[in-house]
Amino acid sequence: MYLGHNDYEIISQIREGNNEALELLFEKYKPLIYKKIYKFNLYYDFDDMYQESLMILFKSLEKFDEKYSKTFTRYFEQNLERKFITIVSKRVRRSEIFRQNEKYIFEHNHNTYHESEYYELIKIEIAKILTKTENLVYTLRELNNYSISYISGNYGLGDKVIYNSLHRAKKKIKKHFET
Numbered sequence: 543m544y545l546g547h548n549d550y551e552i553i554s555q556i557r558e559g560n561n562e563a564l565e566l567l568f569e570k571y572k573p574l575i576y577k578k579i580y581k582f583n584l585y586y587d588f589d590d591m592y593q594e595s596l597m598i599l600f601k602s603l604e605k606f607d608e609k610y611s612k613t614f615t616r617y618f619e620q621n622l623e624r625k626f627i628t629i630v631s632k633r634v635r636r637s638e639i640f641r642q643n644e645k646y647i648f649e650h651n652h653n654t655y656h657e658s659e660y661y662e663l664i665k666i667e668i669a670k671i672l673t674k675t676e677n678l679v680y681t682l683r684e685l686n687n688y689s690i691s692y693i694s695g696n697y698g699l700g701d702k703v704i705y706n707s708l709h710r711a712k713k714k715i716k717k718h719f720e721t
Contacts, residue, residue: 553567553614582630583630598622606618668715672715676710677711679693
C-alpha cells in the first residue's frame with residue numbers, strides 16, 4: 543500500500559490536505575508503533591498507547607523539518623521513545639511512592655470507616671464462624687483493604703495461606719448469611 547511512496551512525498555501530500563496520505567502514513571508506521579509498545583512493556587494499555595503513538599506521529603509530522611539531516615522515521619521513533627520513557631518513568635515513580643507509603647495509605651484508607659450501625663455486630667458474628675487466621679486475613683484484606691504483600695510481610699503468613707484463608711472465609715460467610 544505505502545510501498546513506492548517515500549516519507550517526503552507522503553508528508554508533502556498531507557501538508558497539502560490529503561487525508562488519504564495521512565491514513566497511509568498511519569498504516570506505514572503501525573508496525574513500528576507496535577514494536578515500541580511491546581519494547582517498553584506497555585501492551586497492557588495497548589489501545590491507549592496506540593492512540594498516544596498516533597498523536598506523537600501527527601505532532602512529529604507537524605514539526606518535522608527536512609533541512610535537518612534526519613529522516614522522518616528516525617525523528618518519529620525518537621519522539622515516540624521519549625514519550626514512552628516518560629510514561630514508564632512516571633509509573634515507576636508512582637509505584638515507588640506507593641510502596642514507601644503503603645502502610646500510611648492503608649491505615650488512612652477511606653474504606654476503614656464504616657457508617658453502618660450494624661457493622662460491629664456483623665464483625666462479631668463473622669468472628670464466631672471463622673478461624674483466627676481466617677478472621678485476621680478477612681478483616682485486613684476485605685474490611686481494611688490491606689494488600690496481600692502487606693499482610694504477608696507484617697503477619698508472617700505465606701501468600702497461599704492468605705489466599706486460601708480468604709477463600710474459606712468468604713465461603714463460610716456466604717453460607718452463614720444465606721441460611
